[in-house]
Structures are given as structure tokens and as C-alpha cells.
Amino acid sequence: MINSSIGLNDLPDEILMIIFKKLNNLDIFYSFHSVNQRLNEIINDPIFTSRLTFVKWSSDNFIDLLSCNTILNRFCLQILPEIHNKIKWLDLESSSMKHVLRVAHYPNLDSLALYYIDEESIRCLFTDETLSSNTFKNQITKLLITINKNDDYDEMLLSVVNIYDYIFSVFTHLIVVALYELSYKDCVRLNFDDSLHPNICSSTLLQLNIKVQCFNDCLYLLDGRFNQLHTFYVDLVQIRRPHDHRLHEMINQDDLPNLKCFCLSSNYETVAYDELILPLLYRMSNLEQLGLYILVYVNETFIDGNHLKKKIINRMPRLNQFTFYIRSSMYTGNKFDLPLTEDIQCTFIDFRNNEIISYVNYFLEAKESQCHIYSYPPLMEYYGDITNNFSGELFEYVRVVSLKDEHPFEHEFFLRIQKSFPFMEQLTVINHKSQKRKQSYESNMDNENLSVIEYFFLNTLDIINVHDDYIEEFLFDTKTYFQNNVYLQINYESLKRVTHNFIRDATRINCTKINKLYIHHGSKCSNSLQEYFPYAKISHGGIF
Known part of the structure; x- marks a missing residue:
């Protein structure tokens, strides 16, 4: 380290900044903290101290960079106590997050990313006396989480809803909450009964990115519990008619005037497009950005450009960005007067702000047909x-x-x-x-x-x-x-x-x-x- 620091000292500050910007912040502090005063001043620049990421992304998982006790102790005993007041964002893996968060008070910390958490780790974290102070709970406004997937699906659903219950009970000033997975196979979903989890609510939340089990969950999340929400990304497994009469009434609830950005996606075909999806969209009168990535079974006609203009675009006067992938499927039977790809593409002539791609497939043996329409470049996961x-x-x-x-x-x-x-x-x-x-x-x-x-x-x-x-x-x-x-x-x-x-x-x-x-x-x-x-x-x- 002494030899390398002598070489670094020969370089001007501007060159050192360029070099350090290409390195992981963790490596910078572990290697150069306390080497000399000049290097300390450089690495204490907000560019390096504002966000510390103690997690590494590999091809299929997250790696805790503090799993080595030597590295963990150096940060907890020497580095973090000296720079704690400069840190605004921490990326932490569940096994080491408690050590890092307890080592010092972080007065400017407002964003947390917690990886591979489960119900037990989140409960222990939030019941810790040091971390349960109002100061810590009130200052976190942005939370990104990945949840450790359980092979037992029912047990996982219960665990996920309890985790969200903890989160909204503890962090009372959240503005952004996002659920993130490195791989689609690690996808976890929220499924809950609102009467059993009244704590899943917030009067400050503005952005929510989440995956849920069914359309009921989507309705719950839009029932007023997040009354300031303006950006909502939701991915669903099922879009089915709710059996609960009360939920059926929720479909046509009051408008959602604060919602400006909405994205709905599902990889499972629905027969309830007219009954569920369109009425939900009609509640969003002030929507400016819409993403729709769905599979729909239709009886008579494909969903095309004319349909989108009449049923969606013309009903949303403030809409300025509409991205979509919609596959509509139909049983053709012995029908002969069926549209071709050219016919569908002609319905998008007026879509001047987007490149639209469309095509029709006919499966003669199965007597089925499908129409794919999507905006390009495509943003869907499916x-x-x-x-x-x-x-x-x-x-x-x-x-x-x-x-x-x-x-x-x-x-x-x-x-x-x-x-x-x-x-x-x-x-x-x-x-x-x-x-x-x-x-x-x-x-x-x-x-x-x-x-x-x-x-x-x-x-x-x-x-x-x-x-x-x-x-x-x-x-x-x-x-x-x-x-x-x-x-x-x-x-x-x-x-x-x-x-x-x-x-x-x-x-x-x-x-x-x-x-x-x-x-x-x-x-x-x-x-x-x-x-x-x-x-x-x-x-x-x-x-x-």
C-alpha cells in the first residue's frame, strides 16, 4: 500500500478523481482511507461518500461484500464512524445490515436498499433499540428491497405481507418504495387482505413499484391507503373477476386524480379486460404516462389502434406517453373475414409519437388466432x-x-x-x-x-x-x-x-x-x- 500511495501522490487531484470514479466506493475507502491527508480529502468528496454499496451484483445473486470479518471490522470500527454524517444512501445485504446501521448515527441518510431480507431479519432490524428511534424512522424516504424467496409459495406470500406491514409501520415518511429482483426466478409477490393489514398505508408515499398476486391486491393498493401516490408500477399474476362483492364495487371507486404515471403488466391471459382493466384506467383522469403490458382473450375483434384511441387515449386528455404490448387471442372457428397484419398496422397511422409493430398469427389446426401490437422500443418483461x-x-x-x-x-x-x-x-x-x-x-x-x-x-x-x-x-x-x-x-x-x-x-x-x-x-x-x-x-x- 505504501508503494502504491507514493505513485498516487505524484498524480494531480483531477487525475485521481478520474481514477477513483472508475472504482467501487467500498474498494476506495478500504484501500485508501487514512493513508494520508491528501487522499482522505479526495475520497471524502460527496461523489464517493453519498452512496456506499456493500453489495455486488453477480449473474444470478447478490454478494455481501462485508461477509469477510476483516473488511466488516475495518468499516465498522474505522471508516464509517468518520464519514457517517456524509452518507445519504446505503446498499446492504441482510446478514450485515444491522452491523452497519448500528455503528453510527447517519443524520443525512434518507435512502436504503436492503437485499435478501426475510421476515425475521426485518423484524430484528426494526425492533432494535438503536434503530427504532423516531429520528431514524422518520428520515428514511426511499426504500428499495429484495426479499429472499421461500420455496414454499404460501409461506412466502404470508412472509411478504408481514414484511410490508413492518416497513410501513416503521418508516412513516416514505416517498418511494420499490421491490426489486436480480432475476425473474426470484420474483416475490404481495397478496393480502386489507382488513388484516391496516398498517400497509402511507400519507407520504408518492412512488410504488411492486409485484402482486392478483387484481384484488391492485384494487386494495388504490383504495385510498396511499392517497398521495402519483407513480404506480404493478405486475400481476392473475387478472380475474373478484368473488368478493365489496371488491367488485371497488372497481368503480372514486377517481385517482393524483396518479400521473401508471404501468400494469401481467404474463397471464385475462378474459376480464372490459370488466376490470378499462374501468380501472377510467379512474385515472389526470394520467400523463401509461404502460400496458397484458394478454387478453377477446370474442369478436382484436385490440388494435382504433380500439386504443377510442377506449383509452381519447379518454385521457393529459396522456403524453403510452407504451404497450398487448396480445389479444381469439377463437376463430370457421370465420373467414379475419384481419391481416396489414389491416391491423393501418389502424396505427395516427400514432406519430411511437413506432408501432403489429402482426397477426393464425393457428389453423387449433382454430385460434392472435394479434400482437407493441410500441418500439419495447419495455415489457414478457x-x-x-x-x-x-x-x-x-x-x-x-x-x-x-x-x-x-x-x-x-x-x-x-x-x-x-x-x-x-x-x-x-x-x-x-x-x-x-x-x-x-x-x-x-x-x-x-x-x-x-x-x-x-x-x-x-x-x-x-x-x-x-x-x-x-x-x-x-x-x-x-x-x-x-x-x-x-x-x-x-x-x-x-x-x-x-x-x-x-x-x-x-x-x-x-x-x-x-x-x-x-x-x-x-x-x-x-x-x-x-x-x-x-x-x-x-x-x-x-x-x-
């Missing part, structure tokens, strides 16, 4: 039922993808999908047609267009409803590469055939990368199956 007609744009935000067609998916198609969705985490494939160019691929292994496809972020793969060719597509290491710790969902008999009763070498490497295996329509787990998937927890009913 993209469902992609066919061979996919045009191949870039979707950097999409994490969950499904593929479905009545025509074969060739290897080149999967290559296009990987390039269009580089951060895809979950993939579902539905296709019962055999590949036509499979033999051509096997005889042209050196063809650049038929190279190994690399899925760097894939963690869940559902290939239950597929022809055996697609199982080979993903399990052959000469066709597909993915990281370790993949959750595979597959039909037992298909898996048995493709792996030649669990002895085939061509599929062995990728099978060793599976850490969870769900067997659909399978019998009791055999020894040969477990040996073929040596690192996998195997389930026949969704429970591991």
Missing part, C-alpha cells in the same frame, strides 16, 4: 407465443419467453430467438411438429448459421409439450449451451426416448447442468434417472 413469423427485433428487457407454432422450429429460429432476447431467463416451447432440416444440420456441423446457441441467463426451460426433436435441440451440447442451475420441465417418456433410457452420451453434458427437474407424467424416480441428472432435485408433482 413476450409470449412467438411463431416462425417473428421479425427479430432486439428486446433487452424481456425475461420470460414462450414459443408456439403449428410449423416446425428449425435450429436457425432458436438462434434468432437468442439474439433477440439476450437476457432471457425463462423459456417455454410448444411445438409438436418434427424439424424438417434436422438431418441437414447434422451433416453440416461447420455451417456458421448452425452453431451452438448460448443461453447465458436461462434458468428455467419448459419443454413438456414438444416433439422429441426439440428436446434434442436443447439437450445436445453440440446445439445448445447453457449455464449450470437450470430448472427443466419435461415429459418423462419423451426424456426417456431422447436419452436412450438415460445412457446417451450426446445429452449427458447438458443434463449435468440441471439442478431442478420436474417430470411430467412420470413414475417413481429411478436410480438411472438420478444418476443421469446427478445434481438435480427431481420432482413428479412440483414439490422438491
